[in-house]
Amino acid sequence: MKDIREIESQIQKIKAALADERESVQDLETLIGQRIEAELWGLSKKELEKEAWDSFFLLDRNKDCLGEEPIVSHRKFSGAAIVLYKKVLRALLRPHTKTILARQSRFNRELIRLHLANILRLEKIEERVAALEATAPASRTEQG
Amino acid sequence: MVDEPKLRQAAGASSRKFSRLIRRTLEERKKVSQDTLNSLFLRWLRSRPAAEGSRRLPLLVDDLARHKGIQSAWNLLSFLEVALRLRRPRVGIYDHAFHYIGGAQKYGSTIAQTLQDDFEVTLLANKPVALADLQSWYGLDLSRCRLKVVPLPFFEEKGRHPQIVDAGEVDTCRDENPFHPVSRESGNYDIFINNGMLEMVYPLANTSLFICHFPERKKSRYFYVRRYTEIVHNSLYTARWIEKRWNLTPHKHIYPPVDMEPAVFPLKKENIILSVSRFDEGGNKQQLDMIRVFEEFVRSQPREMAGWKLVLVGGSPSHNPYLERIQAYLQQPRAAEIELRVNVSASELKSEYGRAKIFWHFCGLGQTDPAKVEHFGMTVAEAMQNGCVPVVFRGGGQTEIVEDSLSGFLFSSEKELTDKTLGLLENPGRLEEMSVSAHQRGKAFRHEVFTDAVRSYLQGLLASRFSE
Numbered sequence: 001m002k003d004i005r006e007i008e009s010q011i012q013k014i015k016a017a018l019a020d021e022r023e024s025v026q027d028l029e030t031l032i033g034q035r036i037e038a039e040l041w042g043l044s045k046k047e048l049e050k051e052a053w054d055s056f057f058l059l060d061r062n063k064d065c066l067g068e069e070p071i072v073s074h075r076k077f078s079g080a081a082i083v084l085y086k087k088v089l090r091a092l093l094r095p096h097t098k099t100i101l102a103r104q105s106r107f108n109r110e111l112i113r114l115h116l117a118n119i120l121r122l123e124k125i126e127e128r129v130a131a132l133e134a135t136a137p138a139s140r141t142e143q144g
Numbered sequence: 145m146v147d148e149p150k151l152r153q154a155a156g157a158s159s160r161k162f163s164r165l166i167r168r169t170l171e172e173r174k175k176v177s178q179d180t181l182n183s184l185f186l187r188w189l190r191s192r193p194a195a196e197g198s199r200r201l202p203l204l205v206d207d208l209a210r211h212k213g214i215q216s217a218w219n220l221l222s223f224l225e226v227a228l229r230l231r232r233p234r235v236g237i238y239d240h241a242f243h244y245i246g247g248a249q250k251y252g253s254t255i256a257q258t259l260q261d262d263f264e265v266t267l268l269a270n271k272p273v274a275l276a277d278l279q280s281w282y283g284l285d286l287s288r289c290r291l292k293v294v295p296l297p298f299f300e301e302k303g304r305h306p307q308i309v310d311a312g313e314v315d316t317c318r319d320e321n322p323f324h325p326v327s328r329e330s331g332n333y334d335i336f337i338n339n340g341m342l343e344m345v346y347p348l349a350n351t352s353l354f355i356c357h358f359p360e361r362k363k364s365r366y367f368y369v370r371r372y373t374e375i376v377h378n379s380l381y382t383a384r385w386i387e388k389r390w391n392l393t394p395h396k397h398i399y400p401p402v403d404m405e406p407a408v409f410p411l412k413k414e415n416i417i418l419s420v421s422r423f424d425e426g427g428n429k430q431q432l433d434m435i436r437v438f439e440e441f442v443r444s445q446p447r448e449m450a451g452w453k454l455v456l457v458g459g460s461p462s463h464n465p466y467l468e469r470i471q472a473y474l475q476q477p478r479a480a481e482i483e484l485r486v487n488v489s490a491s492e493l494k495s496e497y498g499r500a501k502i503f504w505h506f507c508g509l510g511q512t513d514p515a516k517v518e519h520f521g522m523t524v525a526e527a528m529q530n531g532c533v534p535v536v537f538r539g540g541g542q543t544e545i546v547e548d549s550l551s552g553f554l555f556s557s558e559k560e561l562t563d564k565t566l567g568l569l570e571n572p573g574r575l576e577e578m579s580v581s582a583h584q585r586g587k588a589f590r591h592e593v594f595t596d597a598v599r600s601y602l603q604g605l606l607a608s609r610f611s612e
Contacts (some may be wrong), residue, residue: 003194003195004230006198007189007194007197007198007201007228008228008230009198010198010201010202011221011224011230014201014202014205014217015218015221018205018217018221021209021214022214022218025214028328028346030213031213031214031215031348032216032348033211033212033214033215033216034212034213038365038366038367039363039367039370042362042363042367042390042391043364043365044364046317047316047317047364047365049317050365051365
């Protein structure tokens with residue numbers, strides 16, 4: 001690099017612009033651009049339940065894949081042309097993608113129903129096991 | 145997966161191609177680590193003309209912020225500043241208990257002192273504490289360090305202890321993670337060192353170290369130790385428990401600094417058996433058991449024990465039920481000579497070490513909880529530096545400090561303790577020889593050994609992680 005000072009001043013400029021934005025973000029997950037996932041191995045039963053429900057609600061919120069994300073470009077001059085091009089392309093492909101995505105959305109909904117049913121079934125089984133455990137010492141005494 | 149060789153080649157050949165490939169990688173959400181991105185950008189900036197780099201950098205950083213979060217863009221810029229030697233690396237050393245005197249806090253403060261000339265060091269605490277306090281508590285010079293207090297609203301709530309930050313109070317199913325303010329703060333440093341072994345702090349710095357003095361808690365939903373670049377452990381005992389309890393393999397072993405060496409050696413010794421340990425409110429250090437064993441020892445061996453006394457030294461808070469029990473016990477007439485010394489100054493402590501011939505330490509005897517066994521055993525090493533022959537419980541970090549029958553003795557039962565102590569009393573020549581061996585062995589844990597290890601470790605990390 002011939003002129004390190006030029007790079008230095010550019011880094012400073014970008015950092016100054018980024019600093020306010022970074023400061024304004026309160027949520028840690030937004031700051032790092034991803035969900036902070038817990039390690040499931042080694043968690044207690046109560047924590048696993050909490051994780052299962054959190055994941056379930058996340059899936060439920062995102063089951064519909066028909067919603068379209070906005071098309072944007074950060075480029076100063078060519079940006080408008082790129083956005084227009086992508087919008088046209090999207091409109092042309094919509095009839096085909098809609099069919100596929102509608103099937104995917106149906107599949108997602110069913111899968112989420114299945115998960116919910118399984119979580120509820122597991123809860124019922126746990127209740128039953130707890131009830132059986134509560135009566136188990138008495139049965140052993142009877143057998144003994 | 146990202147095609148790293150292709151990206152690396154583009155970084156060295158063409159700015160246009162590199163920009164295109166990076167953008168595509170980010171847009172297609174390919175898995176690429178922060179370390180890889182840092183190294184690619186550094187290669188690209190180094191191999192292209194400055195004007196070209198400085199023109200394209202803002203756009204690429206903007207892309208990075210949009211796809212991988214603002215922190216990722218921030219980390220990249222911070223990495224470039226350090227790797228291009230535009231500024232000194234920033235180190236943040238966090239300990240939620242910096243406002244208390246403790247062995248772990250001495251460990252963190254000594255790291256700060258060691259690094260302050262080569263790094264910009266900031267000590268991060270949760271409760272107010274002055275740098276001057278840390279300097280006087282541990283006899284350190286922290287004049288080139290800064291201190292920042294990061295308050296945790298959760299622990300400031302009404303009804304909580306005003307001085308204690310206890311992660312055990314957090315209900316991981318109900319409460320939001322209260323340590324997120326510290327996690328956020330960690331992103332302001334190039335190297336973040338979590339010295340308080342708080343596994344709930346999510347590190348955001350480019351390089352992060354988790355110093356573990358013992359894995360106290362089991363894994364929870366807020367367990368982020370795996371996110372750290374490396375785990376440092378204070379003893380092999382701690383390392384074993386990190387593997388057992390957390391299923392993680394620690395990376396670097398650095399024993400704590402022990403600086404109790406006398407100016408001259410050998411010292412003029414007296415017939416004293418010394419115990420130095422905090423008067424733990426729960427009685428974890430077992431001083432009361434030690435008093436009873438000593439009394440029984442004096443009763444059973446009146447000839448050998450004539451003229452010997454037991455001196456118990458340790459720190460304690462003002463109200464301590466366990467200490468009050470010991471004081472009440474010692475107020476009754478006793479057959480043995482026992483002295484109790486609470487909250488003595490550093491110079492008085494040094495003088496006690498200098499006078500004692502033998503050092504007893506019970507902590508861990510009869511315990512089933514591994515956290516209640518000494519994780520290292522700082523006072524054992526301090527005693528050895530002063531030529532006290534240690535007779536200590538065979539467990540925890542103490543087995544790493546004392547070489548049994550060479551520089552001291554290890555015991556598993558009270559009988560073994562008294563038998564081995566008696567062996568020393570009956571053979572003054574052996575006691576003197578062992579005193580010299582203990583002194584020699586104590587040198588292995590000197591302050592300089594610690595600072596050399598820390599300096600070379602951090603310099604190595606800097607060289608390997610802040611380069612292409």
